[in-house]
Amino acid sequence: MGRPPVESTEFPAWVDLPVEWNHLDAFGHVNNTHYIRWFESARVAYLQRCGLIEWMAADPAGPILASIECHYRRPLHFPDTVRIGARVCELGRTRLVLYHIVYSLEEGQVVADGRSHVVLFDYSRQRPTRIDPQYRRQIESFEATAVPIEEAAN
Amino acid sequence: MGRPPVESTEFPAWVDLPVEWNHLDAFGHVNNTHYIRWFESARVAYLQRCGLIEWMAADPAGPILASIECHYRRPLHFPDTVRIGARVCELGRTRLVLYHIVYSLEEGQVVADGRSHVVLFDYSRQRPTRIDPQYRRQIESFEATAVPIEEAAN
Amino acid sequence: MGRPPVESTEFPAWVDLPVEWNHLDAFGHVNNTHYIRWFESARVAYLQRCGLIEWMAADPAGPILASIECHYRRPLHFPDTVRIGARVCELGRTRLVLYHIVYSLEEGQVVADGRSHVVLFDYSRQRPTRIDPQYRRQIESFEATAVPIEEAAN
Amino acid sequence: MGRPPVESTEFPAWVDLPVEWNHLDAFGHVNNTHYIRWFESARVAYLQRCGLIEWMAADPAGPILASIECHYRRPLHFPDTVRIGARVCELGRTRLVLYHIVYSLEEGQVVADGRSHVVLFDYSRQRPTRIDPQYRRQIESFEATAVPIEEAAN
Numbered sequence: 001m002g003r004p005p006v007e008s009t010e011f012p013a014w015v016d017l018p019v020e021w022n023h024l025d026a027f028g029h030v031n032n033t034h035y036i037r038w039f040e041s042a043r044v045a046y047l048q049r050c051g052l053i054e055w056m057a058a059d060p061a062g063p064i065l066a067s068i069e070c071h072y073r074r075p076l077h078f079p080d081t082v083r084i085g086a087r088v089c090e091l092g093r094t095r096l097v098l099y100h101i102v103y104s105l106e107e108g109q110v111v112a113d114g115r116s117h118v119v120l121f122d123y124s125r126q127r128p129t130r131i132d133p134q135y136r137r138q139i140e141s142f143e144a145t146a147v148p149i150e151e152a153a154n
Numbered sequence: 155m156g157r158p159p160v161e162s163t164e165f166p167a168w169v170d171l172p173v174e175w176n177h178l179d180a181f182g183h184v185n186n187t188h189y190i191r192w193f194e195s196a197r198v199a200y201l202q203r204c205g206l207i208e209w210m211a212a213d214p215a216g217p218i219l220a221s222i223e224c225h226y227r228r229p230l231h232f233p234d235t236v237r238i239g240a241r242v243c244e245l246g247r248t249r250l251v252l253y254h255i256v257y258s259l260e261e262g263q264v265v266a267d268g269r270s271h272v273v274l275f276d277y278s279r280q281r282p283t284r285i286d287p288q289y290r291r292q293i294e295s296f297e298a299t300a301v302p303i304e305e306a307a308n
Numbered sequence: 309m310g311r312p313p314v315e316s317t318e319f320p321a322w323v324d325l326p327v328e329w330n331h332l333d334a335f336g337h338v339n340n341t342h343y344i345r346w347f348e349s350a351r352v353a354y355l356q357r358c359g360l361i362e363w364m365a366a367d368p369a370g371p372i373l374a375s376i377e378c379h380y381r382r383p384l385h386f387p388d389t390v391r392i393g394a395r396v397c398e399l400g401r402t403r404l405v406l407y408h409i410v411y412s413l414e415e416g417q418v419v420a421d422g423r424s425h426v427v428l429f430d431y432s433r434q435r436p437t438r439i440d441p442q443y444r445r446q447i448e449s450f451e452a453t454a455v456p457i458e459e460a461a462n
Numbered sequence: 463m464g465r466p467p468v469e470s471t472e473f474p475a476w477v478d479l480p481v482e483w484n485h486l487d488a489f490g491h492v493n494n495t496h497y498i499r500w501f502e503s504a505r506v507a508y509l510q511r512c513g514l515i516e517w518m519a520a521d522p523a524g525p526i527l528a529s530i531e532c533h534y535r536r537p538l539h540f541p542d543t544v545r546i547g548a549r550v551c552e553l554g555r556t557r558l559v560l561y562h563i564v565y566s567l568e569e570g571q572v573v574a575d576g577r578s579h580v581v582l583f584d585y586s587r588q589r590p591t592r593i594d595p596q597y598r599r600q601i602e603s604f605e606a607t608a609v610p611i612e613e614a615a616n
Contacts, residue, residue, distance in 0.1 A: 018477070025332060025333070026334065032219050036187045044483040064226075069224075117157075174325075182488045341499045
């Protein structure tokens with residue numbers, strides 16, 4: 001895997017979350033597990049703002065998380081606020097890949113990035129299913145609204 | 155990234171942890187973030203049993219987590235107990251890669267696997283530093299004690 | 309509220325959970341929030357072993373947590389294993405109170421205790437409802453099986 | 463313990479935190495443990511804004527959490543933002559009690575409240591120690607700045 005360069009700093013969806021005191025571990029840094037939770041919050045923000053949240057709740061098919069990866073680039077301290085971006089970087093037939101960054105507002109720097117691989121799964125047939133062309137178009141239009149993470153405003 | 159095949163089911167270190175009711179999310183499955191915490195508990199178990207825990211606490215150099223990846227293969231339910239294995243699958247000059255699996259004792263199956271990339275970091279000089287030959291030998295001896303995950307006993 | 313004396317060390321239900329490294333906060337002690345999660349795991353263990361877990365899943369009435377309290381008596385360190393007990397200390401018409409202790413196996417001491425106030429709630433009518441005599445009898449019989457926490461075995 | 467009436471809705475310190483999707487449990491409500499974490503974030507905000515954060519870091523004496531209680535009044539859903547207030551409701555010789563509410567901005571209602579009992583502890587002598595008159599005055603002045611929670615602005 002290694003640690004590839006940061007791939008993008010422009011995002012159509014993001015969420016701002018404060019670092020909380022109890023995110024710190026015994027080393028005084030934000031523990032690595034919180035970044036994974038932040039990725040999830042950014043994925044959910046993406047689905048909401050893209051108008052796909054009903055997709056998540058849909059029956060019988062819904063998105064499931066197949067894989068995740070995170071590259072930790074700098075330690076995070078308390079207090080700080082992180083802005084976590086989400087963009088679709090690959091849109092396949094039955095799956096999509098989201099790219100995320102975690103940007104520290106305090107330090108003005110990317111502190112972590114990574115990817116979530118999401119598969120559209122048909123629970124009734126217990127297998128991946130094709131992403132509907134309507135959702136595909138919604139995602140493409142939404143991606144066109146990306147802005148630089150440091151200029152994003154809530 | 156994709157989802158590669160399970161790479162090994164033999165491990166020198168593992169930890170058994172119960173699935174707790176509040177690990178479930180609104181879909182009734184264990185939320186993805188808990189697997190990342192379990193990987194950490196398995197890494198710490200590795201360092202303890204390999205006799206390297208003092209390394210983790212050492213000054214001025216200590217291991218830092220550079221990257222993580224997790225492949226979710228099957229959903230996990232409550233109640234269950236997971237056995238999380240850790241083995242070193244790459245041992246570089248300044249870094250090591252651990253391979254992990256999450257094995258459900260209830261289902262007798264691997265439900266997730268992944269890797270942690272750990273770098274030995276010299277805090278005083280703010281850069282990666284060479285893994286001492288003594289630690290390298292300790293890791294190699296410890297790896298030779300690997301047993302099949304389903305036969306591992308506490 | 310203050311800090312009352314430990315009220316009981318005999319319990320019909322308990323669960324053993326390891327302290328994990330990332331339960332530690334920046335002070336190197338297990339963060340206070342984990343005890344509340346442990347209480348929940350002990351409540352669920354109580355419902356399971358008492359044969360009331362179906363009650364928890366029942367429709368239209370189910371138990372809801374009304375109040376919680378926890379008294380922190382000693383700091384907890386890593387590594388350790390905690391045994392968390394649950395017993396019913398009050399059984400009202402529509403509610404029951406569980407008493408919990410957190411016992412450190414490493415230190416052989418009670419490190420925290422507290423109570424959970426649970427109300428049986430009828431979701432269809434949006435109000436508390438009477439605890440069925442059958443459940444009441446099951447609880448009373450189960451309470452009679454209490455054993456000293458330090459002798460409890462899994 | 464029971465569930466006493468809400469005691470105050472005016473606070474000198476508060477923090478706004480979003481409900482995140484993975485705070486939901488298998489019932490689709492925010493799990494009870496998150497409220498306890500929110501209380502902690504409000505306590506830390508109190509210490510910061512009151513100018514007492516250095517007190518928390520001070521050596522050899524620092525505040526330790528002795529007891530906590532929380533009354534759950536209404537379920538919380540996603541999405542929402544909670545505003546958590548903290549005020550000192552008792553100021554003793556060696557301890558202080560903070561009162562907290564959790565207010566849902568979405569619903570415009572108090573969804574939970576509770577108390578944290580904090581003791582000033584001298585680690586070198588392993589016993590509670592007197593709260594310095596200077597801190598006492600700082601707390602009293604800060605309390606005088608309380609505003610209604612629904613009008614609080616960040």
